[in-house]
Amino acid sequence: MTQYDVRKIRQDFPILDEKIRGKDxxxxxxxxTCQKPQAVIDSIxxxxxxxxxxxxxxxxxxxxxxxxxxxxxxxxxxxxxxAASEKEIIFVKGATEAINLVAQTYGxxxxxxxxxxxxxxxxxxxxxxPWQILCEQTGAVLxxxxxxxxxELIYDEFEKLLGDKTRLISVVHxxxxxxxxxxxxxxxxxxxxxxxxxxxxxxxxxxxxxxDVRDLDCDFYAFSGHKLxxxxxxxxxxxxxxxxxxxxxxxxxxxxxxxxxxxxxEYNVLPYKFEAGTxxxxxxxxxxxxxxxLNAIGMDKIAAYEAELLAYATEKxxxxxxxxxIGEAEHKGAILSFVLDKIHPxxxxxxxxxxxxxxxxxxxxxxxxxxxxxxxxTARASFAMYNTIQEIDVLMNGIESLIEVFG
Amino acid sequence: MFDDLRDLYQEVIxxxxxxxxxFRIIExxxxxxxxxxxxxxxxxTLYLQMDGDVIADASFQGSGCAISTASVSLMTEIVKGxxxxxxxxxxKKFHEMTTGKDENFNLxxxxxxxxxxxxxxxxxxxxxxxxxxxxxxxxxxNEQQAISTE
Ligand SMILES: Cc1ncc(COP(=O)(O)O)c(C=O)c1O
Numbered sequence: 001m002t003q004y005d006v007r008k009i010r011q012d013f014p015i016l017d018e019k020i021r022g023k024d025x026x027x028x029x030x031x032x033t034c035q036k037p038q039a040v041i042d043s044i045x046x047x048x049x050x051x052x053x054x055x056x057x058x059x060x061x062x063x064x065x066x067x068x069x070x071x072x073x074x075x076x077x078x079x080x081x082x083a084a085s086e087k088e089i090i091f092v093k094g095a096t097e098a099i100n101l102v103a104q105t106y107g108x109x110x111x112x113x114x115x116x117x118x119x120x121x122x123x124x125x126x127x128x129x130p131w132q133i134l135c136e137q138t139g140a141v142l143x144x145x146x147x148x149x150x151x152e153l154i155y156d157e158f159e160k161l162l163g164d165k166t167r168l169i170s171v172v173h174x175x176x177x178x179x180x181x182x183x184x185x186x187x188x189x190x191x192x193x194x195x196x197x198x199x200x201x202x203x204x205x206x207x208x209x210x211x212d213v214r215d216l217d218c219d220f221y222a223f224s225g226h227k228l229x230x231x232x233x234x235x236x237x238x239x240x241x242x243x244x245x246x247x248x249x250x251x252x253x254x255x256x257x258x259x260x261x262x263x264x265x266e267y268n269v270l271p272y273k274f275e276a277g278t279x280x281x282x283x284x285x286x287x288x289x290x291x292x293x294l295n296a297i298g299m300d301k302i303a304a305y306e307a308e309l310l311a312y313a314t315e316k317x318x319x320x321x322x323x324x325x326i327g328e329a330e331h332k333g334a335i336l337s338f339v340l341d342k343i344h345p346x347x348x349x350x351x352x353x354x355x356x357x358x359x360x361x362x363x364x365x366x367x368x369x370x371x372x373x374x375x376x377x378t379a380r381a382s383f384a385m386y387n388t389i390q391e392i393d394v395l396m397n398g399i400e401s402l403i404e405v406f407g
Numbered sequence: 408m409f410d411d412l413r414d415l416y417q418e419v420i421x422x423x424x425x426x427x428x429x430f431r432i433i434e435x436x437x438x439x440x441x442x443x444x445x446x447x448x449x450x451x452t453l454y455l456q457m458d459g460d461v462i463a464d465a466s467f468q469g470s471g472c473a474i475s476t477a478s479v480s481l482m483t484e485i486v487k488g489x490x491x492x493x494x495x496x497x498x499k500k501f502h503e504m505t506t507g508k509d510e511n512f513n514l515x516x517x518x519x520x521x522x523x524x525x526x527x528x529x530x531x532x533x534x535x536x537x538x539x540x541x542x543x544x545x546x547x548x549n550e551q552q553a554i555s556t557e
Binding site: 021022343344345346347350351354355361362363370376377401402405406407 | 408409411412415416421424425446447448449450470471472473474476529531532535
């Protein structure tokens with residue numbers, strides 16, 4: 001495919017034909033989770049229909065086939081984010097578990113009382129709470145780099161926080177509440193100069209742009225499969241091999257061991273050391289299929305198309321009286337968070353739903369961001385590769401009509 | 408354009424949302440309880456002035472969606488002059504109406520509050536309507552701590 005043919009892409013997503021309350025579905029809640037192309041659905045059906053058995057366990061044919069598909073998906077993930085080796089790709093439940101894993105292994109092993117961990121004021125709760133828990137366990141201190149009213153990290157303030165006590169930086173690559181894309185290369189370069197490891201929460205970034213972990217030079221990268229057009233229940237923690245080797249295991253169980261006696265257990269090699277128990281096999285295989293699907297279209301093309309969608313939506317939104325966009329960073333992904341004068345986001349959500357439009361209304365698991373903007377919640381339209389300019393028109397017309405009705 | 412929503416957003420609800428009744432602070436209130444719906448961030452503070460076991464005055468402050476604002480506004484109007492027991496009885500009825508468990512629920516028994524019956528069809532919005540009443544329930548039981556719908 002050379003041209004970006006959104007109509008053809010839409011045909012690959014069966015759910016987009018659903019009618020909601022009698023209207024055509026306009027799905028704009030992609031930051032919460034994306035819909036799945038037929039190829040992903042088929043990959044799961046095919047696995048369970050033809051190739052399914054437990055992985056890494058048996059000599060029988062199905063176990064070998066299942067393992068091949070499972071490990072094949074790991075290679076796809078490795079290539080997708082340009083990691084150096086499959087050993088650096090750890091399958092987890094999602095971005096949340098990936099961050100918790102780092103906190104409870106790397107964190108517990110390396111963070112001491114008085115040490116500092118830096119995050120930003122725009123983090124998802126899943127990149128706040130695991131560090132609060134770690135701080136409670138270790139006596140470390142959580143430092144929060146502030147943002148400005150555009151929703152951008154105030155870089156100078158962030159840099160001031162970097163000190164002798166900083167042991168870890170964990171930053172969102174792209175914010176789910178604001179759409180902001182952080183200057184992660186600059187952050188990593190500054191951290192590197194001081195020998196501080198950096199974790200990037202890439203849950204929102206991976207579906208919207210090409211991510212190259214070696215080019216970024218991050219130490220850890222976390223994301224979820226379900227926001228990348230893949231199944232729920234699977235996510236990825238990327239970690240630099242040397243760091244992962246030195247880290248203690250996360251959970252104990254089958255698969256993560258090489259030899260067990262009651263006196264002593266020898267842990268398995270990477271990445272299995274961090275994958276205790278039977279993994280989400282079908283989820284991993286489905287994630288591999290999602291990556292194949294995205295590669296066939298091209299992440300750069302997707303990013304360019306979504307930039308057009310966002311620019312169009314932003315321009316339209318600015319013309320609506322009483323609408324305030326929350327998050328106007330210069331560098332931004334395809335998310336439009338907004339509030340309306342005197343109309344609560346929850347009412348916006350219900351009203352738009354009656355028109356078949358799915359948006360999110362709430363705090364987006366980023367309550368500190370809501371506090372910063374002094375709003376209880378926002379309405380959020382988040383775009384994906386299959387959304388169209390026409391759908392944005394439907395959204396904007398819907399918003400204008402509901403403003404009228406509320407009067 | 409929003410014909411499907413007429414049951415949920417009745418004119419009375421828009422009216423109470425635009426001009427909430429008893430939207431004020433009662434200085435030295437006998438009871439003051441906060442209600443919070445963490446899902447949508449709705450927050451309200453309910454004030455009660457008691458005369459024995461009769462609710463002499465009720466008011467509120469806070470911000471929320473149209474459903475929750477209309478619900479608390481209507482509630483403060485309706486419970487004024489009622490005894491605690493009568494108010495609790497209303498809460499029970501309101502709860503039955505909004506959760507829709509009783510198919511034969513008679514809307515005539517609940518007066519003005521019937522305008523909120525539409526939330527039955529919108530499970531995601533039931534808590535918006537009941538936040539006010541849960542807060543009142545806490546106030547009557549004299550629980551001074553903040554209450555939450557979760
Ligand atoms: C920025 C960000 N980080 C982390 C997460 C957590 O992802 P999950 O719930 O899939 O673990 C999300 C999901 O909403 C997110 O948007």
